Amino acid sequence: MRSQPRSAAADALTRTAGWAAVFVVLAVSGWLVGSVLGHGLQEVSWSFLTSEPLDAGRNGGIGTVLVSTALVLSVCLGIAVPLGVGAAVWLSEFARPSSRPVALIRRSLDLLASVPSIVFGLFGMVVFCQELRLGFSIAAGGLTLACMILPLVVQTTFAGLRSVPDELRLGAAALAISRSTALRHLLLPAALHGVVVGVMLGLGRAAAETAALIFTSGYVTRMPESLLDSGRTVSVHIYDLAMNVPGGEARAYASAAVLLCLLLIVNVAAAVLADRWLRHQTARVS
Amino acid sequence: MKQSRSNSWLNGDRWLERLLRLAAAMSGCLTLLIVAFVFWQALPALRDPGVARFVSDSVWRPTDETAPQFGMTPMLVGSGLVTLGAVLLATPLALFSVIVAEFYSSRTLAWLLRRVLELLNGVPSVVFGFWGLVVLVPLINAWHPPGQSLLAGILVLTLMLIPTVALATDASLRAVPNELYRSAAALGIGRGAVVWKLAVPLARRGMVAGVLLGAARAVGETMAIVIVCGNIVQMPDSLFDPVRTITANIALEMGYATSGHRAALFATGLLLMLTSSLFVAGAGLLRRRRGRR
Structure with a gap:
């Protein structure tokens, strides 16, 4: 009997504190996204998206910066996706699940996922820029980001493959279908959602990254002529405008709005795909 | 005939497995590589001035030519x-x-x-x-x-x-x-x-x-x-x-x-x-x- 009022008081207190927390989280998130998009989108126009930055970025647009961003991301995905998917396929389909190498590789990828991005920047600077003599370049930046998103690609692809029912593998083996054929026509198509979600999440993380790029792909705003040219990505552009360019605020807002919209599209697409995949899975089980 | 076909299948599989194992090994070694490279680059500082001076030095003046200070x-x-x-x-x-x-x-x-x-x-x-x-x-x-x-x-x-x-x-x-x-x-x-x-x-x-x-x-x-x-x-x-x-x-x-x-x-x-x-x-x-x- 005595616990009844106390519980009611705890309930009321929790409710009040909880709604306050929800209000703070929603309000501040809305404030952030609203002010970036509100200030930024008025500046965004076709010419902003296609012209070169002028006067250290105070004027002009972000055309060349967008090209560099696309190139860095292409290098990153071009390396991380085949490597990561290949590794996940081996871990899931070829290696014995409880064997030592599998445990070691998965543990080491977990560790890799915990490395702060600035440390990837240090690593990329030494290995790609200096040892491999790529200099400050789009290639070096892309390779550094590839190392960073590799664990994400491996983990999601692995999860996708593990969710494929074993009947498919047994059926393929019973029909004497070779493992490569089974992979191409059965397992990878069945796990495609996992792969795509992993690639999208990796793309989102890579596009958001700044710290790993300032010492690898550099700050140059010219139109890159090859992958060995330095080129700044949108996130590096925002950083440079915020830190080093007095009067760059308006353009920084606009660049931030563009980056935020791009990431919104990528992340929402990944979430929708993952959601559909999950529903598909549960529908099949029930 | 049948034998050779299954052999060539097996070979295809074997090559694929080698390739995939290489990818997995590379992914697994990456962490080691990162730790090794960062450690290798940090080594001169770990020897001299050494970790103790990171804490004991009073100021951070690493570029000073005569007496660099590493207090962090x-x-x-x-x-x-x-x-x-x-x-x-x-x-x-x-x-x-x-x-x-x-x-x-x-x-x-x-x-x-x-x-x-x-x-x-x-x-x-x-x-x-x-x-x-x-x-x-x-x-x-x-x-x-x-x-x-x-x-x-x-x-x-x-x-x-x-x-x-x-x-x-x-x-x-x-x-x-x-x-x-x-x-x-x-x-x-x-x-x-x-x-x-x-x-x-x-x-x-x-x-x-x-x-x-x-x-x-x-x-x-x-x-x-x-x-x-x-x-x-x-x-x-x-x-x-x-x-x-x-x-x-x-x-x-x-x-x-x-x-x-x-x-x-x-x-x-x-x-x-x-x-x-x-x-x-x-x-x-x-x-x-x-x-x-």
Whole structure:
């Protein structure tokens, strides 16, 4: 009997504190996204998206910066996706699940996922820029980001493959279908959602990254002529405008709005795909 | 005929397996490679001046030609305070929002809250930093100059940690079996007691894991901090003093650092890697144990 009022008081207190927390989280998130998009989108126009930055970025647009961003991301995905998917396929389909190498590789990828991005920047600077003599370049930046998103690609692809029912593998083996054929026509198509979600999440993380790029792909705003040219990505552009360019605020807002919209599209697409995949899975089980 | 066909199939498979095994081996070795390279670059600084002088030297003057000084205590304190402050603020905010989403709100609001948290999770740190600089810093400056300060860093970082902690907490609250809630309802136990005596204790490990993941993110965060913290190497006397963190120091100085200075920066990189991997390993351990139970 005595616990009844106390519980009611705890309930009321929790409710009040909880709604306050929800209000703070929603309000501040809305404030952030609203002010970036509100200030930024008025500046965004076709010419902003296609012209070169002028006067250290105070004027002009972000055309060349967008090209560099696309190139860095292409290098990153071009390396991380085949490597990561290949590794996940081996871990899931070829290696014995409880064997030592599998445990070691998965543990080491977990560790890799915990490395702060600035440390990837240090690593990329030494290995790609200096040892491999790529200099400050789009290639070096892309390779550094590839190392960073590799664990994400491996983990999601692995999860996708593990969710494929074993009947498919047994059926393929019973029909004497070779493992490569089974992979191409059965397992990878069945796990495609996992792969795509992993690639999208990796793309989102890579596009958001700044710290790993300032010492690898550099700050140059010219139109890159090859992958060995330095080129700044949108996130590096925002950083440079915020830190080093007095009067760059308006353009920084606009660049931030563009980056935020791009990431919104990528992340929402990944979430929708993952959601559909999950529903598909549960529908099949029930 | 039949024999040779199955042989060629086998060969195709064998080549594929070799290729895939190579990919897996490369992925697995990458971590080792990163640790090795960062350690190799840090080695000169670990030998001379040595780790002890990182703490015992009183000032940070690594470029001085005659007597370089490597005291990074203020930056270690800066990193620690920013991380601690952000974790202390983000944890209750995340916990209470998730409790509301799970126990007190309509489905629509819970859905909205989750989407907002996911959205916040995808916002780049440089955008958090820029927003902090143009919105929060002027407000703090009006209250107590100069604005770019420990407080600004803590507030921006709090915002970045909320989704990390909240999404992990949400996942572990959802993992509490539904039968327990039904039994609690059947016994007429009030909602407050269900939340604090049943759900939170059962989901505690997952929550702590989420907080540890948040701390790992906070320790390694660079861009947002470097933009809003003011970057002056000093022991902060109050929340309104500018500070420089270890990560900000790397971002600011690596561009021009050479020899001993550079090696010292790599040594701090090694320290960052160590700290955040400890947090993440702790989180992993908690999660695995929960899985076993």
